[in-house]
Amino acid sequence: MSTDFPHVEAPDADARAAARARQGRLTKPAGSLGRLEELGVWVAACQGQCPPVPFTRPRVVVFAGDHGVAAHGVSAYPSEVTGQMVANFVAGGAAVNVLAGVAGATVRVVDLSVDSDGAGLPPQVTAHKVRRSSGSIDREDALTEDEARAALAAGRAIADDEVDSGADLLVAGDMGIGNTTPSAVLVAALTGAEPVAVVGRGTGVDDQGWMRKAVAVRDALRRARRVSGDPLALLRTTAGADIAAMAGFLAQAAVRKTPVVLDGVVSGAAALVAEELAPGASAWWVAGHRSVEPAHTLALEQLDLEPLLEMGFRLGEGSGAVAALPLVLMATRVLAEMATFEGAGVSERAADGEQAAAEATG
Numbered sequence: 001m002s003t004d005f006p007h008v009e010a011p012d013a014d015a016r017a018a019a020r021a022r023q024g025r026l027t028k029p030a031g032s033l034g035r036l037e038e039l040g041v042w043v044a045a046c047q048g049q050c051p052p053v054p055f056t057r058p059r060v061v062v063f064a065g066d067h068g069v070a071a072h073g074v075s076a077y078p079s080e081v082t083g084q085m086v087a088n089f090v091a092g093g094a095a096v097n098v099l100a101g102v103a104g105a106t107v108r109v110v111d112l113s114v115d116s117d118g119a120g121l122p123p124q125v126t127a128h129k130v131r132r133s134s135g136s137i138d139r140e141d142a143l144t145e146d147e148a149r150a151a152l153a154a155g156r157a158i159a160d161d162e163v164d165s166g167a168d169l170l171v172a173g174d175m176g177i178g179n180t181t182p183s184a185v186l187v188a189a190l191t192g193a194e195p196v197a198v199v200g201r202g203t204g205v206d207d208q209g210w211m212r213k214a215v216a217v218r219d220a221l222r223r224a225r226r227v228s229g230d231p232l233a234l235l236r237t238t239a240g241a242d243i244a245a246m247a248g249f250l251a252q253a254a255v256r257k258t259p260v261v262l263d264g265v266v267s268g269a270a271a272l273v274a275e276e277l278a279p280g281a282s283a284w285w286v287a288g289h290r291s292v293e294p295a296h297t298l299a300l301e302q303l304d305l306e307p308l309l310e311m312g313f314r315l316g317e318g319s320g321a322v323a324a325l326p327l328v329l330m331a332t333r334v335l336a337e338m339a340t341f342e343g344a345g346v347s348e349r350a351a352d353g354e355q356a357a358a359e360a361t362g
């Protein structure tokens, strides 16, 4: 099944080299800001300029959808929470709204497949709705082929819309009771891991819930493995409209050369699929945090991404990515605003030998 993503260009190598060199000229011992330095270099490469310019419009898009598999006891919470939380995002009361407010980002929520009629929601929230809930992936396909294509296209259109409206840094968040189950299946299908290695406790299922989830993941994975070489078929069989849209969004952000901070296991699973859809896209992503969910670590390893934070988050919504956002903003401004040794008249590192000579003479 063709999905025709255009070629993803790599972030700019010249800007990357210039940023590395500039880090060495700023008024600090070389390498002393640790990973913040490499993060700033990545930003410069993504922006194609050194020094990079501070971000002006970081944007979080929360992809909401229900999952039929939630009816089989794989979550600690009932499906109706998804729609209730969509209203909460719109009202500004969810965790990610508060975190984004602190980090200087704005939040948009999009209903791809919430099991509600969307009554009372602003029309832009439901404009991309594909269906009500997705199929129960342990026994049926999540989506039809047309729905999978529509969801993927919706994610791409949302990324285009955000970039065209001035977003210069993107975060993909998730809201959907049961969504850690398809996420675990996608990660297992694309990394070769066994069900027990990918099943976590999500919202906090007890041991019996964990067993039910492991059985659902095992059954869904049997169907996923048959199509694991075909990313669109994988989204159709064992993802859902919300995750399919997120995959399209992450791939299109890379096509549009816009950096992304990834969140937890749901965005990690969508990212694995997006990298299959648009090879090279992962160069435009940084991992905000490491979620408690075991499948997330497997996804990050496969994507070769080292998370910035490890805070024990297991929420989703984009919360872990937004928590890491201040580090990305700081890394950018360090490169943009710190003085150089030359500019500030600060003496540089002594040449090798001079140090020893200075010590010897006291």
Ligand SMILES: Cc1cc2ncn([C@H]3O[C@H](COP(=O)(O)O)[C@@H](O)[C@H]3O)c2cc1C
Pocket (backbone or CB within 6 Å): 074, 075, 076, 077, 081, 085, 174, 175, 176, 177, 178, 179, 180, 181, 201, 202, 203, 204, 205, 315, 316, 317
């Ligand atoms: C009130 C509430 C707010 C949330 N915000 C994100 N999630 C997260 O938890 C769910 C995934 O976990 P599981 O697969 O165990 O259902 C998703 O809705 C995810 O976005 C929430 C869950 C709840 C209950």
Ligand SMILES: O=C(O)c1cccnc1
Pocket (backbone or CB within 6 Å): 180, 202, 203, 263, 264, 265, 266, 267, 291, 292, 293, 296, 313, 314, 315, 316, 317
């Ligand atoms: O890792 C995540 O993003 C996550 C974990 C638990 C529940 N919802 C999301």
